[in-house]
Amino acid sequence: MKPGSSAGSTDSSVNSVFRGEDPDYWHYAAAKAGVVAMTRTIARQYGRQGVTAFAIAPGYVDTAFNKAFDEEFGVEVAATDTGLGNLAQPEDVANVIVFLATGLAKHATGTTIDINGASYVR
DSSP, X not given: OOTTOOOOEEXXXXXXXXXXXXXXXXXXXXXXXXXXXXXXXXXXXXXXXXXXXXXXXXXXXXXXXXXXXXXXXXXXXXXXXXXSSSOBXXXXXXXXXHHHHTTTTGGGTTOEEEESTTSSOO
């Protein structure tokens, strides 16, 4: 950062695949693991300059992207995998990002935030 510039927040998106659960997506998992490592490094390197960094890990979100799955298996299949019993909406992900951008979670910097209705927990 340049001297005198304002602090900021960075949010990067990863998902459950980065944990290496699906062997067909090893290359995607490796890339997302790199994003998590980058997020941690940014948090450590630039924290004293007021920069916070978070990796966002949404689970299954009810969007048009998942339409083919929904049509083949039904939304209920994905929803039953969550502790809440329903799917995240795009607003659920956006609300977490807005909260992180407020600066109210500055001591959570460097973490990966799961938004998945407890379909998996760390």
